[in-house]
Amino acid sequence: MTSAPSLQPVPERPAPDLVRIRDLIYSAAGIFHPDNKLRLLQDRCDRRMRELKMQTLREYLERLTIGPVRQTELIALLNDIVIGETCFFRNQQQLDALCHVVIPNILQIKSQLPQRRLRIWSAGCSTGEEPYTLRMLLLDEAHGLLKDWSVEILATDLNERSLSHAKEAVYGNYSTRNLTPEYRSKYFLPHGDQFRVNPAARSNISFSRLNLSDDARMTFMKSMDAIFCCNVLIYFDLVSKRRVIEHFFNNLLPHGHLFLGRSESLYGVSEDFRLVHLPGATAYVKAERSPAGSKTI
């Protein structure tokens, strides 16, 4: 009988209740935890269970599904899941795909137009790390790919306090943990024991307060080439989510791209957008609509 010299340790089979919680989060909020990220989900559930003094995942699953406060608990869990995700250069593969594939395609499509303008919207920008990251990446291309192009970044959030933080542009070690030394020295200035985004990277970003459910104001967000809306739609119920997505459809130019958070999906939410695969990342583009006009929501 042959035996192998060194067998890998066999990972534990995921607990069935954890898999049920994974599926619940996916169907309610659109965030999927693949098997290799289930430990992360387990940690977040453990944190909630400690707070609620619960012993088993089964009890916690019941609170998420049949308790009177299930909706509140789901939001508390989602907060724990996405907390700490806010940082500069959060999703490098998504950003690489934007710079290497999406923007070159957009520039080619728009090259015949008289106005050489690129508009990107960070919808739900929180404390500003995302729009500043985008600005830094686009500044890197200012004398290359984007020479002679004007770039405008719109950043909106519902929360006034987050927006003031964003405008202040001062960040600690946690937010800046993914920064390479080059980016740190190129686009940041020391600010006490923290860092402040330098004036160049603060330029051409307009911050404003916006509720994505405000139908009247949403119609003013016009001619977008790309929208980033990461980990924001997870808090909306299906009807509101569909309404926001319908707005995004109208806000985007025909070639526009919608970027969501890592492992965030629009499955079952909208037929207006098609999933596209980029190297190591996904995005959504506008699907061809039937000539009969827009779909009702």
Place this chain on the structure above:
Amino acid sequence: MTTAPVGKQVLLQRLDGLRQIPTIPAVLAPLLRYLDQPVEQLDVQKVTDLLAQDKSLAAQCLQMANSPLFGRWQKVESLRGAVVSLGFHHVSDIAMSCGVLKMLPGHKTSLDPAIFWEHSLGCALVCRHLARKINLADPGKAYLAGLLHDLGIIVNLWVLPQEFRTAYEMARAEEIPLHEAEQDSLGFTHCDSGRLLAESWGLAPDLVEVVSYHHSPEKLSQTTDLVALVHVADLLCRMSGLNYGYAEARQVNLFEDAGFDLLAKSSMSARDFDWARLTFELDSYLDEVHSLVRAIYRT
């Protein structure tokens, strides 16, 4: 382009004059023939004995049997245990996967054999997953088709190492699909060289079609589900980290892809299938495949 493509004629001549044409490892043919019988007639000891004839193949099979990719969560320490707990079908998948590994050159001239094997294994797993989810093909057959779809790359690595290296370096530098670079630089693709090998081995006609047409399923007068399935699985793997060691700088919209269209015609559920979720699940496959390949290459 500074050099003229070598063309299919040169490929044929080299294949003809070369004794090193990759063959299915000796032990696999009798094993697979044996496993082809009805399950009721199979004997665990006989399968174990056949596998044990090739010590390194046996060790690799055991490594694979312990991977969650094959649905096992308990440690399996003997070949017999692996055969019993995995079932005959998975043993055949695993043995064939190790067979492909054994056909690869031991050294890296251009495309790293370990990366190539990761892609083949990843594609096989996605094919099996898709076959189950959208009820298109027998999952075992789909696994085999995914595993063998790039046989032509093995041929190119053995028969035209320098010329293939030029094509590979071009694909990498320009971030374009490998078969496009092969067409430009060699004058043929791994689909053409794969077909020669698949036919010389006498593979089943549907597998020969997969090897020959997975980049152009629309060129087949009657596309089989299997070719369209492998086409889509291969595309998803290449856009994820289960690629050939470089990322293709492009955007893929499945709904505008001719091969996907053929898949959707065969399976009602393909258009409604949750492709986003599958893409996220690929992330898990990626980790598992990496750790499996690392473990096997260490032994």
